[in-house]
Amino acid sequence: MPEGHTLHRLARAQRDRFAGRVVAVSSPQGRFEAGAALVDGRRLVDVTAYGKHLFAAFGDRIVHVHLGLFGRVVEGPGDPPPPIGAVRMRWVAESGWSDLRGPTACEVLSPPEVELILDRLGPDPLRPSTQRLLQARSSLAGRGPSSEARTSARPLSRDVACARIARSRAPIGGLLMDQRVIAGVGNVYRAEVLFRRRLDPYLPGRDVGRERWAALWTDLGGLMRQGVRTGRIVTTERADRERSSGRVRAEDAHYVYRRTGLPCRVCGSPIVQHDLAGRKLYFCAVCQAP
DNA sequence: GCGAAATGGGAAA
């Protein structure tokens, strides 16, 4: 589940259900007991996502959540169900409840500690400009918009990321997964957007070029915004699916991700799988030839 | 019942 779209969708759901309300925060599993006590019974001001990170501000105490590979949040209206399994953090308010399981990070931070995390992250395609990023940072830090954020003519996120890859010899397939370069992309969007742009995953960042990067950025943003809307990652065009009507079936949703050995939807040659920096990389060696 | 895998990332070496 958790690439950037999941976190932005979650932030919206949590904001809708809990923002402005007093929240009872607990840790049925016990591993977040001390942290829960710091925010229990406080009013939730806002919830924001940035890349794959979620920040829930209870005033100047901010709960930071990172879902990692298999973290998950379940939420609903009414009274919470009895906790089943390892519920790290539970929220309960008059408007409903939510349960967090299996996160890599669940901790209470101060505004400066949040800044340190944001400093390590590149632009997020789900936030269209660096101006918006600065505004988000200001609100998390409990300030009004900074003078920097008010100034117009900030560089576009797209161009900030472009400058970063343009000076790197690392393969574009690796750079897309580097959260310091671009925040929120995971293994599915990485593989799929490279296929859609017909880019060789091993192409060095410096050789991608401004045109191709701009097209990739635009495509990626569209895919991720669709992911936020629908809660799933569907990257195939209608014409490239077995069935072109009705709900997209899971086996039709991707071009290359987890399709090792299956025929490419475009050219028919078998999709290949490599290992790149410890993660699986899927691509079509013909459509994405160097 | 057991092992492996999963849309991630940080620290250690």
Next chain:
DNA sequence: TTCCCCTTTCGCC
């Protein structure tokens, strides 16, 4: 690069 953590689910005895 390798290890380690987080939790659930699914395939295979």
